[in-house]
Amino acid sequence: MSASTPLRVVIIGAGFGGLEAARALARAPAEVTLIDRHNHHLFQPLLYQVATAALSPGDIAWPVRTIFRRQRNVRVMMAEVTGIDTAAREVSAGPGLRVPYDALVLATGATHSYFGRDDWAPVAPGLKTIEDATDIRRRLLLAFERAELTEDEAERRRLLTFAVIGGGPTGVELAGAMAELARHAMPREFRRIDPAMARIVLIEAGPRLLPSFPEELGAKARQSLERMGVQVLTGLRVTGCDATGIDCGEERIAASTIVWAAGVVASPVGAWIGAERDRAGRIKVGPDLSVPGRGDIFALGDTATVTDAKGRPVPGNAPAAKQMGQYVGRLLAARAAGQAEPAPFRYRHHGDLATIGRRSAVVELGRIRLTGLVGWWFWGLAHVWYLIGFRSRVVVSFEWLWSYLTFQRGARLITGREPKGGNATPVPGQARALEKV
Amino acid sequence: MSASTPLRVVIIGAGFGGLEAARALARAPAEVTLIDRHNHHLFQPLLYQVATAALSPGDIAWPVRTIFRRQRNVRVMMAEVTGIDTAAREVSAGPGLRVPYDALVLATGATHSYFGRDDWAPVAPGLKTIEDATDIRRRLLLAFERAELTEDEAERRRLLTFAVIGGGPTGVELAGAMAELARHAMPREFRRIDPAMARIVLIEAGPRLLPSFPEELGAKARQSLERMGVQVLTGLRVTGCDATGIDCGEERIAASTIVWAAGVVASPVGAWIGAERDRAGRIKVGPDLSVPGRGDIFALGDTATVTDAKGRPVPGNAPAAKQMGQYVGRLLAARAAGQAEPAPFRYRHHGDLATIGRRSAVVELGRIRLTGLVGWWFWGLAHVWYLIGFRSRVVVSFEWLWSYLTFQRGARLITGREPKGGNATPVPGQARALEKV
Numbered sequence: 001m002s003a004s005t006p007l008r009v010v011i012i013g014a015g016f017g018g019l020e021a022a023r024a025l026a027r028a029p030a031e032v033t034l035i036d037r038h039n040h041h042l043f044q045p046l047l048y049q050v051a052t053a054a055l056s057p058g059d060i061a062w063p064v065r066t067i068f069r070r071q072r073n074v075r076v077m078m079a080e081v082t083g084i085d086t087a088a089r090e091v092s093a094g095p096g097l098r099v100p101y102d103a104l105v106l107a108t109g110a111t112h113s114y115f116g117r118d119d120w121a122p123v124a125p126g127l128k129t130i131e132d133a134t135d136i137r138r139r140l141l142l143a144f145e146r147a148e149l150t151e152d153e154a155e156r157r158r159l160l161t162f163a164v165i166g167g168g169p170t171g172v173e174l175a176g177a178m179a180e181l182a183r184h185a186m187p188r189e190f191r192r193i194d195p196a197m198a199r200i201v202l203i204e205a206g207p208r209l210l211p212s213f214p215e216e217l218g219a220k221a222r223q224s225l226e227r228m229g230v231q232v233l234t235g236l237r238v239t240g241c242d243a244t245g246i247d248c249g250e251e252r253i254a255a256s257t258i259v260w261a262a263g264v265v266a267s268p269v270g271a272w273i274g275a276e277r278d279r280a281g282r283i284k285v286g287p288d289l290s291v292p293g294r295g296d297i298f299a300l301g302d303t304a305t306v307t308d309a310k311g312r313p314v315p316g317n318a319p320a321a322k323q324m325g326q327y328v329g330r331l332l333a334a335r336a337a338g339q340a341e342p343a344p345f346r347y348r349h350h351g352d353l354a355t356i357g358r359r360s361a362v363v364e365l366g367r368i369r370l371t372g373l374v375g376w377w378f379w380g381l382a383h384v385w386y387l388i389g390f391r392s393r394v395v396v397s398f399e400w401l402w403s404y405l406t407f408q409r410g411a412r413l414i415t416g417r418e419p420k421g422g423n424a425t426p427v428p429g430q431a432r433a434l435e436k437v
Numbered sequence: 438m439s440a441s442t443p444l445r446v447v448i449i450g451a452g453f454g455g456l457e458a459a460r461a462l463a464r465a466p467a468e469v470t471l472i473d474r475h476n477h478h479l480f481q482p483l484l485y486q487v488a489t490a491a492l493s494p495g496d497i498a499w500p501v502r503t504i505f506r507r508q509r510n511v512r513v514m515m516a517e518v519t520g521i522d523t524a525a526r527e528v529s530a531g532p533g534l535r536v537p538y539d540a541l542v543l544a545t546g547a548t549h550s551y552f553g554r555d556d557w558a559p560v561a562p563g564l565k566t567i568e569d570a571t572d573i574r575r576r577l578l579l580a581f582e583r584a585e586l587t588e589d590e591a592e593r594r595r596l597l598t599f600a601v602i603g604g605g606p607t608g609v610e611l612a613g614a615m616a617e618l619a620r621h622a623m624p625r626e627f628r629r630i631d632p633a634m635a636r637i638v639l640i641e642a643g644p645r646l647l648p649s650f651p652e653e654l655g656a657k658a659r660q661s662l663e664r665m666g667v668q669v670l671t672g673l674r675v676t677g678c679d680a681t682g683i684d685c686g687e688e689r690i691a692a693s694t695i696v697w698a699a700g701v702v703a704s705p706v707g708a709w710i711g712a713e714r715d716r717a718g719r720i721k722v723g724p725d726l727s728v729p730g731r732g733d734i735f736a737l738g739d740t741a742t743v744t745d746a747k748g749r750p751v752p753g754n755a756p757a758a759k760q761m762g763q764y765v766g767r768l769l770a771a772r773a774a775g776q777a778e779p780a781p782f783r784y785r786h787h788g789d790l791a792t793i794g795r796r797s798a799v800v801e802l803g804r805i806r807l808t809g810l811v812g813w814w815f816w817g818l819a820h821v822w823y824l825i826g827f828r829s830r831v832v833v834s835f836e837w838l839w840s841y842l843t844f845q846r847g848a849r850l851i852t853g854r855e856p857k858g859g860n861a862t863p864v865p866g867q868a869r870a871l872e873k874v
Contacts, residue, residue: 038851039582039849039850039851040849040850056493056494056495056496057850057852058493058850059493061850063626063849065626065627066626066849068626069625069626070625075628076626076628077585077586078579078582078585078586078851096588097586130850130852131852134852142515145476148514148515149514149515149516151533188506188507189500189502189503189505189506189513190502191513395832395836399832412476412500413476413477413494413495413498413500413567414475414476414477414515415571
C-alpha cells in the first residue's frame with residue numbers, strides 16, 4: 001500500500017472496541033467506514049439501570065454519527081452486514097450494498113448464550129440492547145401491576161418473584177437494582193400489594209458470585225445483596241425455564257420475570273470468514289489481533305480470544321475492548337503511513353467493579369479494594385466520567401442525585417407491546433470492568 | 438347515598454381530565470378507582486418533541502401511581518376496560534375483573550380519525566401515545582440513514598421528503614420541529630447527503646393553518662414555517678396514501694415519512710353505554726357534564742361534546758379537559774358529602790398557543806398576541822410550568838437549554854423493530870391550548 005492512496009479500513013460494530021479503532025485512525029491517511037446495525041453506540045455497563053427504570057435509553061446511548069461528526073475520514077453506515085467476501089475484499093450489507101476494504105476490523109461483540117437451550121430465550125431474555133432493556137423493564141413493571149389486580153394469592157406470589165440467572169457482574173447488578181426498585185421506589189404507591197414483599201432470587205451454578213473477581217469481593221457482594229433481601233442461590237443449576245417459572249433439578253421456583261445473565265457467545269462473524277474459533281465462538285487471533293493467515297483482518301473485544309504478551313487471557317469487558325480497539329487503530333494508522341507496526345498487544349488490567357444497589361459497590365484496583373459506600377461513590381464517579389459527552393454526564397448525574405434523594409425512579413414507563421422474547425442477533429461487545437484509575 | 442358510606446367513583450382514563458377529577462375528590466368521602474390501560478400519564482402537548490428526538494419518553498410521562506401515592510382514597514388500576522354494565526353499575530376490565538361504581542367518569546379521550554380510510558393508518562401514523570412517537574422518530578431517523586446509503590437519486594429525494602397531513606397545532610408544531618431537526622441537528626454528520634436539503638411538506642385541506650386560532654396567528658405561523666423552509670400547501674385534499682407517498686388529486690408527492698395530524702375521533706366508550714353521540718363520536722352531555730338520562734355517568738374532555746353556559750362549544754384541548762375534570766370531581770365531592778351540587782359547567786378560555794421550531798411561537802391570550810421570540814419564551818415557560826413534578830421540569834429545561842446552545846438533540850435513537858403502522862385504540866385526550874396565564 002503506497003502512502004499516497006488512503007488505506008480503506010472497514011470496521012464492523014460501533015461498540016467500545018470499534019469506536020476506539022476508528023478514533024485511533026483520526027490522523028491517519030485512511031478512509032474509515034464504520035458499520036453498525038444500530039444508529040447508536042450504547043454504554044452497556046449502565047444498561048441494567050434502563051432495565052430497572054432508573055435511567056432512560058437516551059441517557060446511555062448516542063448516535064454514532066454525532067460522535068464522529070468532526071472526524072471527517074470516518075463514514076458511518078447504519079446497515080446489517082450479511083457477508084464478507086475475503087477473496088474480493090468486500091463486505092456485503094444488504095442488497096446492492098458492497099463496501100470494499102484494504103483492512104477489515106471485526107468488532108461485532110457477543111450475544112446471550114443459552115447453552116443449546118434457545119427455547120428459553122422468549123421466557124428468560126438477556127440484556128444486551130436497548131430493546132432488551134425496555135422489554136425487561138416492561139416485564140418487571142407489569143408484574144407489579146398484575147399482582148395488584150389479581151385476587152389469587154399464589155399467583156400474586158408468583159408475579160412478585162423475579163429471578164436472575166447468572167452471578168457475574170450483570171446478574172449481581174441487576175438483582176441489586178431490582179431489590180432497590182421493589183423496596184425503595186415502589187412502596188406507598190400500591191393499595192393491595194406491598195412491593196417490598198417481592199422475592200428476588202439470584203441463581204448461580206458455580207460455587208460463588210463474581211467468579212472473575214477476587215474471592216473476598218464475591219463474598220462481600222453476596223453479603224450486600226442478602227442484606228437488601230435478595231435470595232442468593234449458588235451451586236444451583238437451572239434445568240428448565242418456562243413462562244411460569246424455573247426448574248433447578250427437583251426444585252421449582254414460580255416466577256413472573258426471569259432474566260438471563262448466565263452466558264454469552266460471540267457473534268457469528270468468525271464463521272463467515274472461516275476462522276478458527278473457541279467454544280464461545282470467539283476468533284483465535286494472533287498477538288497483533290489479526291486473524292491467523294489473514295494479515296488484513298483483525299478481530300477484537302468479545303469477538304476475539306487472545307492471550308496477551310504476558311500469557312494471560314484478555315477478559316471480555318469494556319476496558320479490554322477499548323484497549324484492543326486502540327491497538328488495532330494504531331497498527332492500521334502505522335500501516336497506512338508506511339511506518340513500522342507496533343509491538344504485540346498487551347492488556348493493562350486496571351481493576352474490576354460492580355455495584356449492588358443503593359450505596360454499595362465492590363471495587364478492585366490491583367491491591368486496593370473498596371467496598372460499601374466508598375466503593376459506591378467510586379463506582380458512580382467512574383461511570384459518569386466514562387459516559388460520552390457533557391450532556392449525558394449532567395443528565396445522568398442529575399437523575400442519580402434525584403433518585404438518591406427521593407427514592408423515586410425517573411423512567412418507570414411500561415411501553416411497547418406485550419413481551420415478545422429475547423433477541424438473538426449480534427450486538428456490540430459487553431462491557432463491565434473499570435477502564436483506568 | 439348516605440354520607441357515611443363512601444361514594445364509589447370509577448374514572449376511566451388518566452389523561453388531563455381524569456387526573457383532575459380524581460384530584461378534586463381528594464378530601465371527599467369517596468373511594469376513587471382510576472383505570473388506564475397505560476401505567477403513565479402523558480403530557481401530550483410535548484409528544485411531538487419525542488417524535489422529533491428532542492425529548493425522551495421519560496421526560497413527559499409519569500406513572501399514574503406516583504402522582505397519587507399520597508392521595509390514599511385513589512386506587513390506580515392498569516387495565517383495559519372491555520365493557521360497562523350500566524344496569525349492574527359495573528365496569529369490566531378483563532377476565533374476572535369487575536369494578537362496581539356509584540358514579541362513573543368517562544375520560545377516555547380520542548384517537549386518530551382517517552375519515553373512513555383506516556387503510557392509511559399503517560403508512561400515515563398519528564401521534565397520540567409514546568409508542569406512536571417513538572415509531573415516528575424511528576421512521577424519520579431511518580429515512581436519513583437510508584438516504585445516506587442509497588445510490589439512486591430519485592429514491593434519495595423521496596427518502597428525504599417528509600409530509601405532515603393536517604394544519605392544526607399538532608401539524609404545525611411537528612412540521613416546524615422536523616425542519617429544525619433536518620436543518621440544525623443533523624448537518625455535518627452525514628457524508629453523502631445534506632440533511633438540510635430535506636423537503637418538509639405541510640398539507641392542509643382548509644384555506645389556512647391553525648383554523649381554531651385567530652386568522653392573524655395562522656398567517657404568522659405560515660410565515661415562520663416558510664422561513665424555516667417548510668412547504669405549506671393549503672386548500673389541498675389528500676386522496677390517497679401509500680408506502681411511497683401521497684396523492685392529492687392529480688398531484689403525487691413521493692415521501693418516505695407521512696404523519697397524520699388531520700383528525701380525531703372519540704374513543705368508543707359512548708357506544709358501550711348507548712349514549713347519543715355527534716359525528717366525531719363524542720357523547721352529547723348535559724350542562725353538568727352528565728350523560729342525559731344517566732345522572733351517575735359523566736363524560737369529559739375529548740370523549741364529550743358540550744356547549745357551555747355561555748352557549749359556546751368547549752374546545753378539545755388540555756385546559757378544557759382539566760376544567761371539565763375539576764368540575765366533575767367537585768360535583769361528585771358535593772354529592773358524596775350530601776351537599777348541593779354546583780351550577781352548570783362554564784369553560785374559561787385563557788388562550789391558545791403553538792410553537793414553530795426554534796425561537797418562534799404564536800400565542801393568543803384574549804387581546805394579547807405574542808409572536809416570534811417573545812411568544813417562544815412564553816410558550817417554553819408555560820410548558821415547563823405545567824409539566825408534572827420538579828424532576829421533569831429540571832430535566833426538560835436542561836434538555837432544551839442544551840439543544841438551544843448546541844443545536845444537538847438528546848434522544849436521537851432508532852429503537853424497536855421496523856415500522857409497523859398506526860395505533861387505533863382509545864387513549865387519553867389530546868391537549869393543546871394554554872391553561873392559565
